[in-house]
Amino acid sequence: xxxxxxxTQITIGPNIEDGFFYDIAPQTPLSLEDLPKIxxxxxxIVDSDAALVREEWARDAAIAHFKSIGEHYKAExxxxxxxxxxxxxxxxxxxxxxxxxxxxxxxxxxxxxxKLLKLAGAYWRGDHTNAMLQRIYGTAWRTxxxxxxxLHRVEEAEKRDHRRIGKAxxxxxxxxxxxxxxxxxxxxxxxxxxxLAYMRRRIEAVGYVEVKTPQILEQSFWEKSGHWxxxxxxxxxxxxxxxxxxxxxxxxxxxxxxxxxxxxRSYRDLPIRMAEFEGLHxxxxxxxxxxxxxxxxxxxxxxxxxxxxxxxxxxxKAFIELLNSVYADxxxxxxxxxxxxxxxxxxxxxxQWTIAEDQLEEAAHLAGIExxxxxxxxxxxGPKLEFHLRDAIGRTWQCGTxxxxxxxxxxxxxxxxxxxxxxxxxxxxxxAICGSMERFIGVLIEHFAGAFPLWLAPVQVTVATxxxxxxxxxxxxxxxxxxxxxxxxxxxxxxxxxxxIREHSLAKVPIIAVVGRKEAEQRTIALRRLGxxxxxILALDDACAVLTKEALAPDEAxxxxxxxxx
RNA sequence: GCCGCCAUAGCUCAGCUGGUAGAGCACCUGAUUUGUAAUCAGGGGGUCGGGGGUUCGAGUCCCUCUGGCGGCACCA
Numbered sequence: 001x002x003x004x005x006x007x008t009q010i011t012i013g014p015n016i017e018d019g020f021f022y023d024i025a026p027q028t029p030l031s032l033e034d035l036p037k038i039x040x041x042x043x044x045i046v047d048s049d050a051a052l053v054r055e056e057w058a059r060d061a062a063i064a065h066f067k068s069i070g071e072h073y074k075a076e077x078x079x080x081x082x083x084x085x086x087x088x089x090x091x092x093x094x095x096x097x098x099x100x101x102x103x104x105x106x107x108x109x110x111x112x113x114x115k116l117l118k119l120a121g122a123y124w125r126g127d128h129t130n131a132m133l134q135r136i137y138g139t140a141w142r143t144x145x146x147x148x149x150x151l152h153r154v155e156e157a158e159k160r161d162h163r164r165i166g167k168a169x170x171x172x173x174x175x176x177x178x179x180x181x182x183x184x185x186x187x188x189x190x191x192x193x194x195x196l197a198y199m200r201r202r203i204e205a206v207g208y209v210e211v212k213t214p215q216i217l218e219q220s221f222w223e224k225s226g227h228w229x230x231x232x233x234x235x236x237x238x239x240x241x242x243x244x245x246x247x248x249x250x251x252x253x254x255x256x257x258x259x260x261x262x263x264x265r266s267y268r269d270l271p272i273r274m275a276e277f278e279g280l281h282x283x284x285x286x287x288x289x290x291x292x293x294x295x296x297x298x299x300x301x302x303x304x305x306x307x308x309x310x311x312x313x314x315x316x317k318a319f320i321e322l323l324n325s326v327y328a329d330x331x332x333x334x335x336x337x338x339x340x341x342x343x344x345x346x347x348x349x350x351x352q353w354t355i356a357e358d359q360l361e362e363a364a365h366l367a368g369i370e371x372x373x374x375x376x377x378x379x380x381x382g383p384k385l386e387f388h389l390r391d392a393i394g395r396t397w398q399c400g401t402x403x404x405x406x407x408x409x410x411x412x413x414x415x416x417x418x419x420x421x422x423x424x425x426x427x428x429x430x431x432a433i434c435g436s437m438e439r440f441i442g443v444l445i446e447h448f449a450g451a452f453p454l455w456l457a458p459v460q461v462t463v464a465t466x467x468x469x470x471x472x473x474x475x476x477x478x479x480x481x482x483x484x485x486x487x488x489x490x491x492x493x494x495x496x497x498x499x500x501i502r503e504h505s506l507a508k509v510p511i512i513a514v515v516g517r518k519e520a521e522q523r524t525i526a527l528r529r530l531g532x533x534x535x536x537i538l539a540l541d542d543a544c545a546v547l548t549k550e551a552l553a554p555d556e557a558x559x560x561x562x563x564x565x566x
Numbered sequence: 567g568c569c570g571c572c573a574u575a576g577c578u579c580a581g582c583u584g585g586u587a588g589a590g591c592a593c594c595u596g597a598u599u600u601g602u603a604a605u606c607a608g609g610g611g612g613u614c615g616g617g618g619g620u621u622c623g624a625g626u627c628c629c630u631c632u633g634g635c636g637g638c639a640c641c642a
Binding site for chain 1: 605634635
């Protein structure tokens with residue numbers, strides 16, 4: 001780098017999953033065209049098989065050396081190394097690099113199965129108040145074959161991108177005037193509604209109640225809740241002609257406290273599990289929106305559990321079990337669970353935070369879940385358990401969440417009358433399983449690559465005719481399938497059956513029902529399932545019964561079995 | 567918000583060093599009535615993301631705005 005682009009400072013360059021990156025500070029910004037030049041020079045260095053020699057330097061000498069050659073970032077790293085830490089410097093020819101090591105004995109050992117992939121910006125030490133460096137991402141493998149296989153994997157994963165599939169399957173779109181705002185098309189909205197219906201059944205079955213609260217409330221309301229102070233940047237604010245300043249709700253929690261506070265609550269009422277699926281708006285920064293996975297307008301499968309201290313662990317455990325069951329029904333696998341600890345910007349006392357963090361961890365343990373503690377990531381009102389899922393290219397996204405909150409009930413003066421006849425504060429558990437429905441659907445689209453299981457598929461059956469002689473019968477078939485509760489469509493276009501099969505297969509319709517003269521005469525249909533080329537011929541009535549049963553959501557299927565109550 | 571890249575027909579994309587837009591699919595029309603992953607022929611369709619500039623001339627060069635992509639920061 002420093003030979004090709006004199007004056008470039010180098011900073012850190014760790015290995016990451018499937019490769020590495022290097023953060024550098026060039027004199028003039030690099031562009032994509034520079035990567036091949038760098039790669040070519042890398043290959044020369046590998047060919048030269050130069051020795052990499054470890055040396056230990058004294059702290060002052062190392063700092064002085066790197067400062068003298070203009071490597072201020074390296075000097076800063078050394079200054080911040082703890083006292084007593086050995087300072088290792090690797091020598092390659094007359095080039096010196098600060099690195100903890102270990103290194104291979106010589107550059108030839110690296111091999112040539114590597115590729116520089118992309119340029120990105122990255123703040124020095126991850127702090128946006130620092131200078132922005134340029135980050136070069138690359139991948140490296142033992143053999144050319146492994147490299148090719150990796151590149152192929154990435155290419156395949158990109159085909160599962162929910163934005164690409166969403167367009168191809170006509171599920172949704174986003175347009176310039178509504179950055180981060182989803183226009184759900186009929187098929188996408190069908191999927192959405194199907195998932196909402198499922199979530200409603202699951203929570204109603206375990207004692208939740210559902211409410212609906214206002215979208216826009218006055219500034220004073222958000223001041224009371226604390227959102228105006230801690231969350232103002234992310235709220236959409238508007239003003240009426242009469243001068244009232246209003247903000248669109250970014251969360252339901254303060255609204256739910258209003259319902260809780262309406263009238264007097266008894267300990268006998270607790271826990272109250274209050275759910276809401278209304279839309280939320282968050283003014284996310286311009287660089288952060290991302291298809292369905294990070295939006296500015298969404299709905300959450302949101303609920304707040306108001307309970308007494310003694311109920312926290314039990315409620316938390318029950319929630320985690322529900323979440324596991326829901327994820328299993330959707331066929332997705334948890335990537336990781338994180339316990340996000342107190343952030344700098346927070347309300348509440350340290351004592352409250354400590355109790356809250358410990359309780360969440362205990363509940364996770366009881367539910368048999370390993371958590372990874374991450375500092376400084378909690379919500380301003382409480383710590384949270386974050387349930388992360390992976391997208392097609394391996395990025396992880398927080399979907400489910402469980403947050404323990406002592407702060408909001410206090411700020412908004414929520415109380416109940418306990419056994420002792422005194423007012424007590426309830427605790428709030430903020431919880432969501434899908435998180436944002438938009439995000440969860442995005443993850444699901446990538447997970448299934450658009451080929452949804454029957455119960456989720458926006459179109460479950462397409463009835464395709466072979467000749468126009470079968471049109472009338474095909475209409476009967478569709479009516480009957482629809483009457484049986486199936487999402488069926490008809491294709492009577494003047495096209496060959498091959499054409500129709502191909503098109504509906506590419507559209508990921510799980511079942512194609514082919515009808516020709518024979519079927520019309522015998523009142524049968526020939527079913528062809530996505531991914532197979534076998535067909536089964538069934539009487540129309542039988543087919544309706546079979547498919548209806550097959551299309552049950554997992555929870556409905558469990559309930560339908562007499563010996564297995566849901 | 568920051569760094570790099572990108573924006574051409576409904577979709578996917580081509581258009582070399584500036585000479586005034588092209589393919590496939592889709593759509594429409596006609597023919598074909600078809601048995602399990604693309605029937606044939608014809609036709610319509612683009613102020614080349616917006617604005618400004620350089621030039622005799624800009625899809626192509628420059629500036630700027632908007633949006634997208636990959637990261638970083640942020641993420642209740």
